[in-house]
Amino acid sequence: MKRFNTAPYVVLLQRIVNGFRRRLAPLLRGSFWRTLETYARRIFTIAPHERRTESLQTIFSVRFFVSLLGIVLLALVATNAIWLLPSLNIIKEDVVKGQIAVAERARTAIPQFISYNQSRLESTSRAVATDPKSAKHILEIFVSENTDFQRIVYIDAQGFERIRVDRFGYRELNTANRSEEVGIQTGFSGVPYFGPIFYSRGEPLNSIVVPIIDSNGNTSGTLEAELSLRTMWELMTTIQTDTGFRVYVVDQKGNLIADPDPSTVLRGENVLYRPVVQALIDAISAAGAKQIVLPHDFYVQGEHLNDAKNNVFVVGIPLANLNWGIFAEKPTAEAFAARSRTITLAGAAFGMVLFLLIIVAVATRNVIVFAGAVSREQEHIANILSNLTAGIIEYDRNFRVRMINSAAQELLNIHSSDLIGSQVLPQWLLEPDRRALAQLFFANENDSRTEEAAVASPATITVTVKQPLERNLRVTTLPIFTKSEAVTYVKVIQNITQEILIARMKSEFISIAAHQLRTPLSAIKWTFRLMLDGDLGALNDEQKDIVGKGYEANENMIHLVNDLLDVSRIEEGRFGYQFAKYDFRGFVKKTIETLQIELDKKNIHFSASVPNDIPPFLFDIEKLRLAFFNIFENAINYTPTNGTITLEVTKKPGVVEIKISDTGVGIPQGEMTRLFTKFYRGSNVMRMQTSGSGLGLFLVKNIILSHGGDIHIDSVLGKSTTVTVTLPTNEEKVPKSEKVFQESPNVSSLLHTETLPVL
Numbered sequence: 150m151k152r153f154n155t156a157p158y159v160v161l162l163q164r165i166v167n168g169f170r171r172r173l174a175p176l177l178r179g180s181f182w183r184t185l186e187t188y189a190r191r192i193f194t195i196a197p198h199e200r201r202t203e204s205l206q207t208i209f210s211v212r213f214f215v216s217l218l219g220i221v222l223l224a225l226v227a228t229n230a231i232w233l234l235p236s237l238n239i240i241k242e243d244v245v246k247g248q249i250a251v252a253e254r255a256r257t258a259i260p261q262f263i264s265y266n267q268s269r270l271e272s273t274s275r276a277v278a279t280d281p282k283s284a285k286h287i288l289e290i291f292v293s294e295n296t297d298f299q300r301i302v303y304i305d306a307q308g309f310e311r312i313r314v315d316r317f318g319y320r321e322l323n324t325a326n327r328s329e330e331v332g333i334q335t336g337f338s339g340v341p342y343f344g345p346i347f348y349s350r351g352e353p354l355n356s357i358v359v360p361i362i363d364s365n366g367n368t369s370g371t372l373e374a375e376l377s378l379r380t381m382w383e384l385m386t387t388i389q390t391d392t393g394f395r396v397y398v399v400d401q402k403g404n405l406i407a408d409p410d411p412s413t414v415l416r417g418e419n420v421l422y423r424p425v426v427q428a429l430i431d432a433i434s435a436a437g438a439k440q441i442v443l444p445h446d447f448y449v450q451g452e453h454l455n456d457a458k459n460n461v462f463v464v465g466i467p468l469a470n471l472n473w474g475i476f477a478e479k480p481t482a483e484a485f486a487a488r489s490r491t492i493t494l495a496g497a498a499f500g501m502v503l504f505l506l507i508i509v510a511v512a513t514r515n516v517i518v519f520a521g522a523v524s525r526e527q528e529h530i531a532n533i534l535s536n537l538t539a540g541i542i543e544y545d546r547n548f549r550v551r552m553i554n555s556a557a558q559e560l561l562n563i564h565s566s567d568l569i570g571s572q573v574l575p576q577w578l579l580e581p582d583r584r585a586l587a588q589l590f591f592a593n594e595n596d597s598r599t600e601e602a603a604v605a606s607p608a609t610i611t612v613t614v615k616q617p618l619e620r621n622l623r624v625t626t627l628p629i630f631t632k633s634e635a636v637t638y639v640k641v642i643q644n645i646t647q648e649i650l651i652a653r654m655k656s657e658f659i660s661i662a663a664h665q666l667r668t669p670l671s672a673i674k675w676t677f678r679l680m681l682d683g684d685l686g687a688l689n690d691e692q693k694d695i696v697g698k699g700y701e702a703n704e705n706m707i708h709l710v711n712d713l714l715d716v717s718r719i720e721e722g723r724f725g726y727q728f729a730k731y732d733f734r735g736f737v738k739k740t741i742e743t744l745q746i747e748l749d750k751k752n753i754h755f756s757a758s759v760p761n762d763i764p765p766f767l768f769d770i771e772k773l774r775l776a777f778f779n780i781f782e783n784a785i786n787y788t789p790t791n792g793t794i795t796l797e798v799t800k801k802p803g804v805v806e807i808k809i810s811d812t813g814v815g816i817p818q819g820e821m822t823r824l825f826t827k828f829y830r831g832s833n834v835m836r837m838q839t840s841g842s843g844l845g846l847f848l849v850k851n852i853i854l855s856h857g858g859d860i861h862i863d864s865v866l867g868k869s870t871t872v873t874v875t876l877p878t879n880e881e882k883v884p885k886s887e888k889v890f891q892e893s894p895n896v897s898s899l900l901h902t903e904t905l906p907v908l
Contacts (some may be wrong), residue, residue, distance in 0.1 A: 166830055188598065220782045233495050240488045248464035248484070249448055251394045252477040258384055259398070259475075260408075266297055266376055267341060267357055282367075288314040289634065300353060303361075308333060311370070332358040336371035342509050343471070346400045351380055351415050353406045366795075381407035382414065392503045394477045399470040403430055405479045425451040429465040429474040452481055470615035529797075540642030546601045548573040548590055557642055558621065561585040561614070571867040585614040589624050589640055601638055601694070603628075611645070621646045648819075670707050677703060712844040715775075717852045724887055726772055726855055728880075730765040733805060737798065747785050748794070755794040763805060767880040768856055778850040779874050780809055785871075787834055788813035803879055804858075810871040816864040824862055825850040835867070858883040 273291045277284045288301050292314045300319075303312035308328025313320050326782045327333050335342035336358040337425050344356035355376040363369045374469035381398065388396045389409045398407035403421030405414050420426050428449045436443045449465045455478075462485065463478040482489070534541055540557030545552050556567055563586055575596045578586035589597070589612060609625045623645045629637045679685050681693065688696065718724045737759050784794050792812045799806045816824065816831050823829045828843040853860045857877045864870040877883060 151552040154403060165895075167517075192786070195510050224460075229495050229499060233491070236491055237488055240485065240491060243487075244484050245450055245464055246447070248394060248462075248479065249466060250478040251388060251392050251396060252464060252466050252475045254388055255384065255398065255475050255477075256391075256466060259381060259468060259473075262380055262384070262471070263343065263355075263357075263376070264470075266295070267343070267359070268373050270298075270301075270357055270372060271341070271359050272303075276358045277372065278363050278369065285312050285314070288312055288850045292316055297350070297377050297380055299375045299377050300809045301372060303370060303372060304333060305370045306337075306368065317414055332356060332373065333371055336360045336373075337368050339368055346404065346406055347403075348417065349375065351417065352399075353404065353414065353417075355722070359414060365666055379411075380407055382409070382411050385409045393483075394479050396475065396477045399426060399430070399474045399476070401433065403427070406473070413853050423450055423453045423463070424452065425465050426474065426476065429467060429476075431711050432470070433467050433472050433474065434545060435466075437472060442469050465788070467569040542586075542589070542640040542642070543637055544573070544601075544640070545637050547599065548601065551637065560620065560642055560644060561589075588612050588614055589622075589642070601626075619646075620644055621649045666706070667711050670703060670710060673703050674700070674707065694883070709844075712848065715848055716844055719848070719887070721738070724772070724851075724855070726769045726887065728766055728767050728769050728883060729772050730880075732765050733768075733798075734759050734761065736768075736773070736880045740774055740794070742779075743786070744781050747782075751785065751788070751792070753785065753791070754793045755795070756793075757798075759796070759798040763798070763800050764878065766805070766878040767883050768876065769852075772852050773856065776849045776874075778814055779849050780874075784809060784811040784813065784870070784872075787811070801875075804875045804877055807876070808871060808873075810869060812869050815868055815870055816862070817866055818864075821862070821864070827862075855884060855887050 163479050166169040174557050198590070222267050227810050232630070269291075273287060276287050278665050280287070284303055288303060291297060292301055298316070299314070302310055302314075302317045302323075305311050305326060308326045309324075310322040310327070321393040328337070331342050332342040337360065342356075342358040344358070346353050346355060346359045348354070355378065356373060358373045358375055360368045361372060385396050385398070387545055388394065392672045393410060397405055397409070397420075399420060400406050403419050403426055405418045408414050421430065428451070432443060432447070432449070447467060450463065452460055452462050455461050459724045460481045461478045462481045465474050465476040465478050467473075468475055526888055533550075534554040535556075537554060537878060538863055540560045541552070541554045542550065543552040549569075549570065549572045553563075553565045563583065568586070573590050574585060575587065575598075577583040578591060578594045580587075605626050608625060612622045612624055614620050614622060621644070623643045625641045625643075627639045627641065629639060677696055680688065680696050681700060681876055715724070737757070741755075741757060781794075788794060788811045794809070794811045797808045797810075799808070814831075814833055817833060819878050820829075825846050829846070830843045839882065853874055858875050860875075861873045862870065863873070
């Protein structure tokens, strides 16, 4: 037995690859085939370090390989034959059906065209029968209005022409008696007649004869009209434009009478030399000789060379009542493109399977290598997760835990061996050992959810747990998407106990400092007031100016202290809202009256629009007045003298919308996201001589949120600012507890926001 020699088979493989490459070049890039060649060489070449024994090499003898290749080839040929031959037949049937459908469109439209024109001619014959004296006028109108007719002739009951109206001005009557003509005789018998194709001025025309029946029911003559087929040419052009098929019509002699190219018709071209045309005309003639009608589904098919010497595939169907044939043709390569693709696909599949024997060996080796790499990568990711300080829990939509890292186990005082594969249940809130974990998923033990709510973006809450120690945890839920659907979820757990403690200490410090400053500032205020009022002696103008500036600066400090105290109360959740139903229109009116002095100081043009039909609704009149004072204060401070401020209140379903617009300095677009944060002031107003603490909009945002409303600001730098506030008129929409605006993801904004209860 000969040893395995790889060289001949590598050459054979290259030849097969090159052959398929030439055939499939439009479909596959050459680099693909070169890769296969490389793999094949690596398989057929036995590396020295892979050679084991002499017997292993002798197994792969020439005879064995050739036998195996022959079996595979026979199996492939048989497999391809099973599906390829029926597929090719189906493709041909579909092509024929498609071309029949296109030809059928013409077969439907042509009788409609002829019937329509015949009906117009019959209508004219009735008009002539009714008013014979006006016959000439009626026929002239008919020819002028019906462009499909070239000529119309009025023939009396004796067979003589009485009136002839020609579109080209030829009106000389034929003096011969025409009563013996077939069409005239048919018309005298009271039956319309549609004659064969004849040519006039090189154009194919058709003769239509209809009887003129008087009021007594007698035939008093006939109307003979010459019908132009140009409309049919336009129909063929339309069909070609819509479908891409060339559709043409021939008469019983094989003459072209309608075609997308009118020049072929005007040349009087005869296409009877085409086998498909000859076959259909023969069938129509044979059916006429036997006085039978061809079946509606009768068709002929075939191929021939067109004038451009290109092979075209043609399908023809009869227009039996006229003895015409309708043909639809298309270049064979285009018509049977699917067949070519199918054959190419079959060849490609045939070649591909041959290479599978080679690729499987390489793939097996690669799979082993890849599995090792995946294992190392998984170990690497596991090491990263285990060393993270943040807790990570992965679970599916049914709350079944799939992974939990060591940090999460430590924060929640649980062990992964007890959880992996387990479904987290609301009842765990009642179990001390698993309560902390359940708090991340459910608000209380009566929560009936069985699936995670759909979330499109990360959602963050804070949770307070007591096991093993009391801790504040920030939990962010992240959906893990496959395409557009979330398949798993990850909870990222961070211990923010220390950060919350620091934030609380800062808030308490601000509160204490503000309280301590309030008393001396009040004393300073009254001292300045006594001096300005002259109770401590008269002051000259310069002294009054200095004391006045001191008084104003002290007032700003008192205002800042009050704002700090308000912020502190809001963050501690004890701002103390007192809700009741008030008349909003009256509230707006009193607010405007309070601000009128400040408006007059800068000569600001102010206008307000408040509807009368706003019913009383629930709000805290003092807190809401504070919010609107801050909004108007900003508008007045940052609107130049002689500017404009407008107030527009609109009643909408379930809410009241308030828009406050000004023509002030505006807000830089890059700073819009920071508007409602504490101590923020626009970079453009910092250069202006205006006072402010930067706390006003933070207070406004929190007051509006605690009313169940919302606030939005639009601004164009240097031109205008519009503040839009919406307040609910339904008291059920007003929160039962105070809400604190989350100015950022920092812990300080989460102290009293969406915090789950301690269990």
